[in-house]
Amino acid sequence: xxxxxxxxxxxxxxDYGSSAPAGAFIELFHRHGLTISQxxxxxxxxxxxxxxxxxxxxxxxxxxxxxxxxxxxxWTEADIDALYAEFIPLQLEVLPSYGEIIPGVPExxxxxxxxxxxxxxxxxYNREMLTVVxxxxxxxxxxxxxxxxxxxxxxxxxxxxxxxxxxEQHFPAGNGYQYRRHPTRCGxxxxxxxxxxxxxxDRQHARPES
Numbered sequence: 419x420x421x422x423x424x425x426x427x428x429x430x431x432x433d434y435g436s437s438a439p440a441g442a443f444i445e446l447f448h449r450h451g452l453t454i455s456q457x458x459x460x461x462x463x464x465x466x467x468x469x470x471x472x473x474x475x476x477x478x479x480x481x482x483x484x485x486x487x488x489x490x491x492x493w494t495e496a497d498i499d500a501l502y503a504e505f506i507p508l509q510l511e512v513l514p515s516y517g518e519i520i521p522g523v524p525e526x527x528x529x530x531x532x533x534x535x536x537x538x539x540x541x542x543y544n545r546e547m548l549t550v551v552x553x554x555x556x557x558x559x560x561x562x563x564x565x566x567x568x569x570x571x572x573x574x575x576x577x578x579x580x581x582x583x584x585x586e587q588h589f590p591a592g593n594g595y596q597y598r599r600h601p602t603r604c605g606x607x608x609x610x611x612x613x614x615x616x617x618x619x620d621r622q623h624a625r626p627e628s
Contacts, residue, residue, distance in 0.1 A: 422536040422588045424581050425562075426464065427548075428516075431523045431539070432555050436463055438516035439542070442509045443474060446501060451487035454480060466542050466567075466574035467509070468502040475501070509547055517554025524559030538584030539565040542574060564588070 429436035440459045447454050454474060462473035474480055475493050484493050530537055539562040541548055548567045555561065566583045568574025 420535055422538060422585065423530060424538040424540060424584050427539050427541045427543070427551050427555070427565075429463070430520070431560060432519050432551060433516040434518070434520050436460070438513050439463070439467070439470070439509065441516075442505060442512055443470065446471070446505050446508060447474065447480070449504070450484075450501075452480060452483045464542055464575050467505060467544065467547075468498065469574065470542065471501050471505060472498050506544070506546070509543075510550060513547060513550045514554060517551065519555060519558040519560055527560050527562075536564070536588045537562040538581075538588065540575075540580035540584060541565070541567050543567055545569050 425431055427433075428439060440456060440463075443459045444454055444456070454477075458474060458477055458480070461477075462470045465473060475484065475498060481492065485491065527537055539552075541551070543551060545567050548565060552562075552565060564584045564587045566580040568580065571577075571579035571583055573579055
């Protein structure tokens, strides 16, 4: 029996197409003289946002553009930190404009709660961004029981810890986990790693047959 559903936010339950982060990333790099496409922006979608910026900057043609616009210098981790610091207010500013719930989500959430099934949410946003998104969602009838961002755990996606944190709050004893496939590559890897972790845990604690 399914006892909890863990879902993503942007692109899955709210902001169809993940337009808020996609647009913010494009604008961020444009401000520094770099042109990136929607396709490039979406390849790392689901990662924690600093990691997402790092992944974009690591793309070959983006790295080449950086050198061309920065006197031949490669970007550094300090540059990524600065880009992320610039990204935060840019993202916060546009989030409310992309806060529309995806059709059907409130109805599904209501049905799940009627069945006694808990709802958890994970995200690549930081806590401040998550607060804005949850407020937008709540005003339209979607209120997850738990919500976790990468700041709450040792590592975001594709590590499984956000999923695990949500499940811990539903299942203190560590039993009854159920999964659905995440729509992004790193989200799917995150869930796969958590399944592997649970499999290894169950094998180690299996009772010997009498």
